[in-house]
Amino acid sequence: MTDFPAFSFSTVPHIVSESGAAGRLGEHIAQRFPDARRALLVTDPGFLRTGLVDAPAASLRTAGLTVEVYAQVMADPPETVVLEAVAAARKFRCDIVIGLGGGSSMDVAKLIAVLANSGQPISTIYGIGNVKGSRLPLVQIPTTAGTGSEVTNIAIVTTGATTKMGVVAPQLYADLALLDAELTLGLPSAVTAATGIDAMVHAIEAYTSKHKKNPLSDLLARQALALLSANLIPVCENGRNLAARQAMLLGALLAGQAFSNAPVAAVHALAYPIGGIFHVPHGLSNSLVLPHVLRFNAPEAAPLYAELAEIVVPAASGSLEARAEALAVAMQQIATVTGIERTLQQVGIQASDLDRLADEAMLQTRLLGNNPRTVTRTDARAIYAAAF
Numbered sequence: 415m416t417d418f419p420a421f422s423f424s425t426v427p428h429i430v431s432e433s434g435a436a437g438r439l440g441e442h443i444a445q446r447f448p449d450a451r452r453a454l455l456v457t458d459p460g461f462l463r464t465g466l467v468d469a470p471a472a473s474l475r476t477a478g479l480t481v482e483v484y485a486q487v488m489a490d491p492p493e494t495v496v497l498e499a500v501a502a503a504r505k506f507r508c509d510i511v512i513g514l515g516g517g518s519s520m521d522v523a524k525l526i527a528v529l530a531n532s533g534q535p536i537s538t539i540y541g542i543g544n545v546k547g548s549r550l551p552l553v554q555i556p557t558t559a560g561t562g563s564e565v566t567n568i569a570i571v572t573t574g575a576t577t578k579m580g581v582v583a584p585q586l587y588a589d590l591a592l593l594d595a596e597l598t599l600g601l602p603s604a605v606t607a608a609t610g611i612d613a614m615v616h617a618i619e620a621y622t623s624k625h626k627k628n629p630l631s632d633l634l635a636r637q638a639l640a641l642l643s644a645n646l647i648p649v650c651e652n653g654r655n656l657a658a659r660q661a662m663l664l665g666a667l668l669a670g671q672a673f674s675n676a677p678v679a680a681v682h683a684l685a686y687p688i689g690g691i692f693h694v695p696h697g698l699s700n701s702l703v704l705p706h707v708l709r710f711n712a713p714e715a716a717p718l719y720a721e722l723a724e725i726v727v728p729a730a731s732g733s734l735e736a737r738a739e740a741l742a743v744a745m746q747q748i749a750t751v752t753g754i755e756r757t758l759q760q761v762g763i764q765a766s767d768l769d770r771l772a773d774e775a776m777l778q779t780r781l782l783g784n785n786p787r788t789v790t791r792t793d794a795r796a797i798y799a800a801a802f
């Protein structure tokens with residue numbers, strides 16, 4: 415008899431995966447939110463310049479909604495930007511919030527939705543389960559296949575020079591996530607590679623998460639890895655491959671559903687200081703430490719890594735350890751083939767920075783607690799040295 419430990423699982427109730435769906439956003443909104451009248455589209459200046467906001471905005475107007483675009487989101491959004499966005503939403507009196515962008519835009523959209531009609535000060539929402547009350551209707555439309563933020567209950571805010579804080583609450587799950595590969599066709603190959611590897615890390619870390627791994631997160635992580643590993647190289651070689659782009663978006667969403675319930679661990683814990691101190695993009699930070707964390711974890715996690723190797727490198731054979739190593743090698747090869755940076759030196763980090771990185775990584779106790787193998791400060795320093 416298989417005895418599963420007790421678990422709970424939450425996700426976004428409605429998902430639409432269809433190329434071109436963003437151009438019919440107004441129809442989707444009218445169908446699901448018939449009372450919505452004033453839509454705030456939340457994005458960043460770079461995505462606004464692509465012109466890809468125009469079609470979804472026009473379709474909302476055709477459906478009878480008044481539309482305002484808030485396009486001041488920046489990467490690793492500071493608290494001041496979140497507060498400005500909330501003020502803009504209040505001034506506009508929006509009654510539905512639509513995140514249209516990468517993880518930062520979707521995270522800001524989540525916080526607008528919970529704060530716009532609430533008197534709760536932002537300083538009191540950080541941490542787990544501290545959001546009070548309900549939120550405005552929330553729709554998420556990702557423009558990168560990576561963060562999975564469209565289906566997670568987490569928003570990350572930069573609260574100091576290099577420090578970030580997370581808001582984790584059930585209210586952050588959107589009402590609708592809409593995947594449209596046409597929005598991702600113009601993404602440069604390096605961004606596609608780094609964000610895609612980030613999504614693969616979400617699946618790998620969910621599958622090996624120490625406490626909350628469960629049958630549903632396992633199923634999602636495996637399907638996510640199958641889609642992501644089959645399509646990542648093709649989309650990097652031909653960014654206009656619409657079917658492969660749609661498969662990447664779906665893979666990133668499934669990985670997001672998995673890690674929102676079975677949280678990520680040491681790869682992310684060690685990646686955060688690289689992003690925080692050196693402003694290396696999140697996906698690339700993860701990719702830099704990934705193979706070295708996999709090798710460090712192998713003494714505890716080899717049986718699970720061997721199961722994932724069957725998906726990513728079906729030809730892998732031999733002992734559990736050999737197949738786990740094949741997974742690490744395969745992930746390194748993806749970084750090599752796509753041409754993204756592979757060492758800390760290549761992103762400007764010096765040998766003298768490794769101690770500070772190790773110190774900061776040890777502060778990520780929430781993430782390190784999910785890791786299949788205990789990470790000491792000495793271990794963290796050695797992993798950075800291996801990645802150097």
Ligand SMILES: [Zn+2]
Pocket residue numbers: 561612613615616682696700
């Ligand atoms: Zn990530």
